[in-house]
Amino acid sequence: MTDLAAAYAHCEAEVRRDDPDRWIASLYWPAAARPHAHALLAFSLEIARVRETVSEPMPGEIRYQWWRDAIEARQSGGNPIAEALIDTIARFNLDAERLLALIEARSFDLYDDPMPSEDALEGYLRDTSSVLFEAIARVLARGRLAPPCVDEAGRAYALTGLLRALPWQVMRGQLFLPLDLLARIQLPPEEVLAHRNSPALGLVLNALRARVRNHLDAMTAGLPAAGPAAAACLPAFLCEPYLRRMEAPGLNPFETPIELPRWRRQWVLWRAARGL
Structure with missing residues (x-):
């Protein structure tokens, strides 16, 4: 070798x-x-x-x-x-x-600075995740630029990951829930960092899950024209199953790890790959 x-x-x-x-x-x-x-x-x-x-x-x-x-x-x-x-x-x-x-x-x-706004969050999702998805799409498409649906997939995947990681983020004093969204729902950041589950927190998380689904809808709309680059979107097909786990009745977002069995992840990705 x-x-x-x-x-x-x-x-x-x-x-x-x-x-x-x-x-x-x-x-x-x-x-x-x-x-x-x-x-x-x-x-x-x-x-x-x-x-x-x-x-x-x-x-x-x-x-x-x-x-x-x-x-x-x-x-x-x-x-x-x-x-x-x-x-x-x-x-x-x-x-x-x-x-x-x-x-x-x-x-x-x-740093432990909170995420200041939803716009800042979108920029973070773009630069930490969509950049990677787009680079992989370029590899799959042999150098051609990635279509917009790949950006949407990257954002959806990253935001789902941030939602899954909420317990670990707050344990180390980090807050990725945007401050402007918290203010709109009248949820003090200190309540989140104190691991306090509440109806207001549920509204914040619902809003962010809706944002993920908006990105997924935009991804899906663009896939038919994406060519070989469409396969770069595959990981984002796991987002919806993870979101549904988060929405289980009575789930405490600070205490329940959001996981899928390996066989389920394999099946979701196999089925998605067949459709691309």
């Missing part, structure tokens, strides 16, 4: 272990595209988990700067994920500036 092949194999192992939903989705992508998709997904994982590996923001910012330098200089520094990512960028003429925007957006994760 060459060093580059080993780097791609490392990326797949990372994705299979830490991002199983998208790893399962990747099984329905063309074999030739899979290693490059795994490189992009592994890069996203590496950036997303920086918050979990540092005790204060500065080391995280230093880590993000290392990745900026690696992408801009096309130098992997022996990091297998960076090596595979740089090769993928070159092969498919990916927009490195968009990947740098992903890193910049993730800087929000290092």
Whole structure:
């Protein structure tokens, strides 16, 4: 196995272990595209988990700067994920500036500032998730730009993930529920950070689930014209089953993990892949 092949194999192992939903989705992508998709997904994982590996923001910012330098200089520094990512960028003429925007957006994760508005939330979803979905779409479509439905899929998938992660966010003092939405429903942020379930919180979560479904509807409308890039939307087909789990009667969003059995995830993605 060459060093580059080993780097791609490392990326797949990372994705299979830490991002199983998208790893399962990747099984329905063309074999030739899979290693490059795994490189992009592994890069996203590496950036997303920086918050979990540092005790204060500065080391995280230093880590993000290392990745900026690696992408801009096309130098992997022996990091297998960076090596595979740089090769993928070159092969498919990916927009490195968009990947740098992903890193910049993730800087929000290092701090405990609340999400200020629904517009800011949409920007976060775009830059942390849609960027990745669009890059994978470009790989699947052999360099062609991603259609708008891929952006919608990325936003839906990311917001579903944020809703699923609510218990862990508030445990570490983070608030991704937009402040303007909380103010409109008259829910003080302190109530959320204190893990207090309430009818007002239910209204906030309902509004955000409706936002996910709006993105899913826009994705679905655009799929027929998306060509090979449509397969990049596959992970978003898991959003609706997760949303339904969140809406189970009596569920406490701070106490109940939102999970799906592996067989169910496989079945949902298999059925969706057949229809694309």
